Amino acid sequence: VTEGLKVVELKQLITSAESYDEEFTKNLFKSIIDERMAVAAEKEAERQFELEKSRIEAGVSRNMTHANSSQEVTDQAKFDLSRILKKFNPKGDEIGLYLTVFERQLKFVNIPETNWIPYLIGSLPSEINQMIVKENEEDSKDYAKVKEMLLKRYRLTADRFRQLFVQHRKSAEITWKDYTFELKSNFEGWTTELNISTFEELKELIIADQIKRRTPSRV
Numbered sequence: 103v104t105e106g107l108k109v110v111e112l113k114q115l116i117t118s119a120e121s122y123d124e125e126f127t128k129n130l131f132k133s134i135i136d137e138r139m140a141v142a143a144e145k146e147a148e149r150q151f152e153l154e155k156s157r158i159e160a161g162v163s164r165n166m167t168h169a170n171s172s173q174e175v176t177d178q179a180k181f182d183l184s185r186i187l188k189k190f191n192p193k194g195d196e197i198g199l200y201l202t203v204f205e206r207q208l209k210f211v212n213i214p215e216t217n218w219i220p221y222l223i224g225s226l227p228s229e230i231n232q233m234i235v236k237e238n239e240e241d242s243k244d245y246a247k248v249k250e251m252l253l254k255r256y257r258l259t260a261d262r263f264r265q266l267f268v269q270h271r272k273s274a275e276i277t278w279k280d281y282t283f284e285l286k287s288n289f290e291g292w293t294t295e296l297n298i299s300t301f302e303e304l305k306e307l308i309i310a311d312q313i314k315r316r317t318p319s320r321v
Contacts, residue, residue, distance in 0.1 A: 197256040260295035
């Protein structure tokens with residue numbers, strides 16, 4: 103049996119075997135088809151995302167050639183980037199991870215940090231934007247200071263980071279690379295909030311967490 107074997111060919115091969123089990127075969131085929139569909143969906147989502155990023159990058163390049171001012175370039179790029187910059191959800195998103203992804207996307211299309219605030223404002227809920235506006239005018243234009251304020255206000259607790267790390271599951275909409283990045287971010291958030299800096303401290307944390315997870319709730 104080779105990895106590239108088609109489902110029909112695989113079915114014929116299995117049904118002709120002496121040890122053929124119909125129920126087992128049905129379950130096997132279903133798992134194979136589900137897995138291949140998930141892989142195909144993941145590849146298609148990744149392809150669409152890369153195409154969108156390439157289109158944006160090309161659009162930014164054209165704008166820089168024909169625009170009469172840097173503001174015109176920024177406005178056009180902002181409109182295009184809104185297609186891949188999702189809104190921040192305070193109830194479900196981790197602000198540190200969100201800002202990291204946000205920064206990577208803007209760096210990819212060569213948007214300078216001095217122009218990041220308009221994009222950030224466009225990706226945040228209105229209540230958070232109002233909080234930013236209430237800050238000192240100069241601070242509200244400084245991405246580094248706004249980022250620091252958001253991290254202080256919306257940073258998750260160590261226990262919440264632990265829950266996200268332990269319970270995080272990969273969906274068909276994200277790639278394995280992104281899934282690994284999210285796991286790493288949640289794990290680092292968990293250990294950072296607890297000031298874990300040595301292997302011994304990390305070992306004690308992992309052991310304590312395993313004991314906690316396996317201790318009956320009535321104890």
